[in-house]
Amino acid sequence: MKIADLISWFEAWANPAWCESWDNCGWQIEPGVLQEPARVLVCLTPTLAVMQEAIAVNANLIFAHHPLIFSPLKSLCGGEAIADMAKLAFTHNIGVYTAHTNFDQVDDGTADVLAQILKLQEVAPIVLTQGGLGYGRVGLLEPFLTLQELLTTIQARLAPPNLIFSPTADLQQKISRVAVLGGSGASYISAVVKTGAQAYLTSDCKFHQFQESRDRGLILIDAGHYATERPACDRLVQKFRSLNLDWVELSQEDEDFRQFFQ
CATH class of the missing domain: 3.40.1390.30 (NIF3 (NGG1p interacting factor 3)-like)
Known part of the structure; x- marks a missing residue:
């Protein structure tokens, strides 16, 4: 091709x-x-x-x-x-x-792949744009997970170098509805609250955005920009391979641009 x-x-x-x-x-x-x-x-x-x-x-x-x-x-x-x-x-x-x-908006795009990784059901965009597409995804966890189990799942499947989440008194809280948006998604907090999601996986969240989410009853989970968007790049490689291109691979030189001191 x-x-x-x-x-x-x-x-x-x-x-x-x-x-x-x-x-x-x-x-x-x-x-x-x-x-x-x-x-x-x-x-x-x-x-x-x-x-x-x-x-x-x-x-x-x-x-x-x-x-x-x-x-x-x-x-x-x-x-x-x-x-x-x-x-x-x-x-x-x-x-x-x-x-x-x-x-970001399409099926099998950045948000949709995150929803698939978490195996969300009855998925819909957080904010509609056109033709049933839109930014972010929100859906149901089946079966429900505790917050501890959800965080463990995110860590295992996305392998972020640092996983940050809102203060919560109960890691055993049952989570049934989750929103996701790859990359910088803090500007969508108000829209996420309207969906009824209990937890929101995104990245690049600031101090006061964690405060806002906590005050509005939303558990904000920041897995980092790289970890939340790189999976969609891998999915794109798979889609390109189905077209029988001469050659297609995922870069091994992509960078997170951040290191965390242990």
Whole structure:
């Protein structure tokens, strides 16, 4: 399958027109690879390390969740990460394509994969956008779990380096309804409360957002940005493999950008 055909297939599923006005979905760098057979390296975040990996494995497309170019550029200077990536992309004929907030909304996107990992039932979006799709997912745990069991399950299935949760007096509280949203989801706390969820798995939550959730009767669980979004990248690799591409793999150079002192 040619890269142009792969992108057409993807955009029919996760239309880049659905991305938010502040976002930057679609082609970040297209050095003239559209008619090439697709050799795809999927990653969460496009970095110089991922570009070097793409060069090493002879990939011609980096398919990323996070945008490479987020704010309008005023210059490109050697020694800066984006400029160096652009130089390498054109030198080695490697495209960089991003699916961000459009990928967040769809079935088998970032939130939906989290819901599947937790085996939620009767799943619906936290906030509807179009055609039954939307941001986040909320559903039922069957069977119910205690909070302790839910936290243990999240730790086992997502392997976050640090799992943070709201203060609670009872780890044996039964949890039946859970909301999930990969990446930075604290701005959806009010919407989650309206769904009747008892616990909300997301990331990048601040001190006062934990306070707000506690005061509103919602258990906030922060598993980190990387741990909550990387699984959807793995799912994307599986979907691409079903298309019989020349080559597709998940990046081994993706970074969490954080370390925790033990």
